[in-house]
Amino acid sequence: MAVKKSELYSLLWEACNKLRGGVEPSRYKDYVLVLLFFKYVSDRYKGQRFAEFTVNEGASFEDLIAAKGKSDVGERVDKIIQKFLEENRLQGSLPDVSFNNPDELGSGKELVDKVSGLIAIFQNPAIDFKSNRASGDDIIGDAYEYFMMKFAQESGKSKGQFYTPSEVSRIIARLIGIGDIKQETGKKWTLHDPAAGSGSLLIRAADEAPTDEDGNSIVSIYGQEKYPDTAGLAKMNFILHNKGTGEIKSANTLANPAYKDDFGGLRKFDFIVMNPPFSDKDWTDGIKPSEDKFKRFDGYGIPPEKNGDYAWFLHVLKALDSQRGKAGIILPHGVLSRPNAEETIRKAVLDKRYIKGIVGLPANLFYGTGIPACIIIIDKEDADKREGIFMINASRGFKKDGNKNRLREQDIEKIVQTFINKEEIEGYSKFVTYKEILEQNEGNLNVPRYIQKIDDTLPQNIASHLKGGIPEIDINSIEKLWRISPALKKEIFTCVDEKHNVYNLVMSPNEIETVISEDENIKNEIENECGELFGTWRDAVKDSLLNINASTNPKELIRNMGIEILSDFESAQLLDNYHVYDFLLNYWNEKMQDDVYVIKASGYEAGREIEYVYAQKKAKDENGEEIKVDDTSKMKSFEGALISRQIIEREYFEAELLALNELIEKVTILESELDEMREEESGDEGLLVNALNEKGDGIPKSNLNKQIKELEGKKTSPVVNDITKLIELFEVDNTSEMEKIVKANSELMAYELINKNGSFGKAKLRAALKEANENAVIPEIYADEYNSLLAYQAKMIEKEEADKTIKEAQKALDDLVLAKYSALTIDEIKHLLFEKKWMTRLESDVTGAIEQVLNTLASRVILIAKRYEHTLAEIEEKTARSKEKVKSALERMGYTW
Known part of the structure; x- marks a missing residue:
């Protein structure tokens, strides 16, 4: 069975996190990621001739396993990894870690246990990449990204900057247009990141590029990163994402650019992506800006000495191909509007019309800072003909993720689709001309200046509070409802003052929800979205989901499915099509992608595979230490690897399942009756009190029988x-x-x-x-207690017999299900996966969302109806009456004033 991505991620992270101890996340990640990298390369290339990497005896993961538990395990691990690095000329390319470092890993037994424990984590059979080559690159690369994200989350503000959130990387990769390039004779497209960090932004951009007839990317990638350890992370990241030919050089980009042309100037790249350190205060280290030999500031001006945002920006402009160069840069939102030197630079850039688009992002997205950022899209191609900048204000689209904000799948896709299609959406996106920017706003690019958030709050209407009635503006705020069913508006409200457009509620507020749900137009729209629109999408993706094979690209598959669902639900009036897209992508990330990767690696036959849970037994490992292993003679439970047993039971054994559930319901009732009997007679004078356990919350069988025997003795x-x-x-x-x-x-x-x-x-x-x-x-004094004990005993015996029957029925059903798994045909597996698993879940999400939308709309109507239910005069009168009652009561009690 191929590795499931989500299981692999959580398995590795939880295990490694437990072993971290007092090591800082920013440092511990290097140990973990080096081992993950070494495990992957060793599994993948050991024993292969002419492979990308040489993995010889004495320099493989098997040698690490042999070192486990030895008193000098740290020294042994260092030698094994060093031998591998030397044989592959990778010295200095990976993070500099020593597994024999007592300062970070402890000393003596603590170091032995920690290093041996780390090796054991990657020894887990679930991550054997020798048997997962069909999907290994994708899985291990994304697992590596997952690790860097988790370590960035835990590293805090000062040390999380090595990682750009993948959601932002994905947006930039799609907005720069790298996916639209074509292979040209004699042309090798280039992609560069001058502040590469761990390389995730470069990799995401490269993933968008087309491939040649051999499946190789037509783009070469080049990165530069200031810190050698982080550059090592990037190199490993390249390799694990099947981009081992990508270059990464370590040096200060602004002071010492690593990529130069034949004349000593900056090398020109077709595409650049970058997430530099925000507001870099040390950008002038090693450089005298006024004498910059690369002439990056000529014609623009020199950025402020203590803020390097525009220094990085101008470096990108200089390093871009002058004819067709395109870039995506992440910078603090402040660069769009800050005055003085930065304003001068900004206006000079605007004069050249290089900026094609700006996306304002939510605050608190990045691990190194909480300030809001933006994506600036640069495009030198036909810049002189560009008339304006397409802006998106995406600051409100996110979800909370711990103490950070995070873009949702729908947020990512909405940004991308809106930008690609140049769709102007009120309160979200707008094309702003250079004339408006430069002449009316003096070069200020602050996105909220051009795209104001839509205020959907309703102002209080003073006249309605004074005189009563519902103002029309309140009613019109529920336009979505009236657009679907114009008749509903008249059915719920009636106009009582046409001159001032004031309405009254026709019915009781308690009736509103029912009236909305029973409206024919509403019912038709529900049927349209749950039935027709969902059915159209389901039919469109059916063939691709039922014909997955080794050549299927899962990321391309979900991309196409997502575009299709956006298109098919575009006409929906209750649900936003991007919300529906979110359901699909969330389910993909949660479960569906695991299924696709398994089918890609093992075929639909994997639908017959079963995962067993066994009891544990003690055993000895290769070092003679006691461990727990599965006792395959004692199965505790089982589950289908792809198709849940619940689906099999419902589809093929409905009668048996119904009978079993009836037995379970019977036992539930008996348990409830036993609890009720115990609770009623558990007090100090209770008839069952002498049979209770020490805690007083149960009656053990032994206690019950003992008490009965004792009374019978009387x-x-x-x-x-x-x-x-x-x-x-x-x-x-x-x-x-x-x-x-x-x-x-x-x-x-x-x-x-x-x-x-x-x-x-x-x-x-x-x-x-x-x-x-x-x-x-029995003597009369004991008769009631004795009879209660006998009644409880009889009920307990009845439950025990029912439990036994359940066990027998469950065993019989288990045998039927197990037999059915092995007998499933490929057509049956495809039917179960598509209709009973994938589509059932997604259809349920759509149905549930529609119910939630209708509930929200009905609540809004009720809120509006009750908002002006009582006039100010009525409230004052009621208050006065209450005041008089209180005053009268106090006077009767003898109080005077």
Whole structure:
């Protein structure tokens, strides 16, 4: 079974996080990511001739496993990894870590345990990349990105800048137009990031570029990063994303650009993406701006000494190809409007019309800062013909993620589609001419200046508060509802003052929700969106989801499915098509992508595979240490790897499932009845109190039986007393006295006491005593308690029998389900996956969202209806009456004033 991405991420992170101890996240990430990288390369290339990497004996992950638990494990690991680096000429390319570092990993047993524990995490069979080559590159690369994101989250403000949130990277990658280029004879397209960090922004942009006939990207990538350790992260990131040919150089870009042309000037690139350090106060280190040999500031001006935002910006302009160069830069929103030297630079840039677009982002997106940022899109191609800048104010589209904000899938796609299509949306996007920017706003590019947020709050209407009635502006605020069903407006409201457009509610507020839900136009729109629109999309994507194979590109698949759902739901009036898009992408990230990657690697046959959960047993590892392993002889539960057992049960064994559920419901009722009996009789005087456990919240079976036996020991009757005496006399051989007792009590004649020879029999006497005890009566003082205990016992026995029946029924159903998994045909698997799993979930999301929208609209109508329900005069009158009542009550109590 191929690795599931979401399972891999959480598995690795949780395990590594537990072992981190006191090591800072910004440093610990290097240890973890080096091991992840080494594990992947070792699995992928060991034993292969002419491979991209050489993995020899003594320099593989298997050698790390052999070192586990040894007293010198740290030293051994260092030597193994160093040998690998030397054989592949990677010295200095990866983060500089030592697994024999007592300052960071502890000393003695602590270091041994920590390093051995880290190795054990990556030894997990679930991340064996030898058997996951069909999807390994994608999985491991994205897992690496996930790790960097998690470490960035934990590293705090000062150390999280090595990572650009993937959501922002994805936006830039699509906005710069790299996906539109074509392969040209003799032309190799180039992509550069002068502040590469861990390389995620470069990788996202490169992922958007087309590939040649051999599947190789037609773009070469080049990065520069100031810090060597972070450059090492980027190099590993390139390799793990199958971009090992990408270059990354370590040096200060502004002071010492690593990429120069044959004449010593800056090398020109076709595309540049960049997320530089915000408001860099040290940008002049190693450089005298007025004498910059690369002439980056000529014609623009020198940026402020303690703020390097425009220094980075102008570096990009200089490094871009002068004819077709395009770039996407992340900068603080302040660069759009700050005065003085930056204003001068900004106006000079605007005069050249290089800026094609600006996207204002929400605040608190980035790990190194909480200030709002923007994306500036630069395009030198036909810049002289450009008439304006397309702006997007995306500052309100995000979700909370811990202490940071995060763009949702719908936010990402809305930005991209709006920009690509140059769609002007009130309060969100607008094309602003250079004339308006320069002549009317003096070069100020502050996005909210041109795109104001729509204020959807309703002002209070003083006249309606004074005189009553509902103002028309309030009613019109629910335009979505009236657009679907114009008749609803008249059905709910009636105009009582045409001159001032004042309305009254026709019905009780409690009726509004029902009236809306039963409106025919509303019903038709629900049917349209849940049925027709969803059905159109489902039919459009069906073939692609039912024909996944090894050559399927999952990222391309979901991209196409997303574009299709946006298009198909564009006419929806209840749901926003981007909200529906969000349902799809959230489910994709949560579960669906795992399914697709599994099918891509193993085929639809994977639908027959089952994942078992076993009991654990103790064993010894390769170092003789005690560990817990699966006991395959004791299965605890199972689940389908692709298709849940719940789907199999509902689809094929409905009758058996129904019968089982009825039994479970019966047990639930019995449990409830037992709880009720216990609670009613658990007080100090309760009849079951003597059978309770120490906590007083349950009645163990042993306690119950003990108490019943104890009370039965208190049973009495004349017959029991006489038989007891007979047994005592039998022991002393006093037959004559025994005969007297028998003659005196005629009830004893009903018991068989005499042997065939006419003498009293010991066995018969004891049998008679047992029978007499059973027929004896509990003393009245104990009768109620005894009867309650018996009733509870009977209910408990009934439940135990039902539990046993459930267990048998569950076992029978399990056997049927297990047999069915192995017998599933490919057509059945495809049907179950598509109709019963994927589409059922998404259709449910759409239906639930529509219900929520209608509830919100109905609540809005009710709110408006109640807003002016009582006039000021009525409220004052009511207040006055209440005041008089209180005053009167106080006077009766003797208070005067």
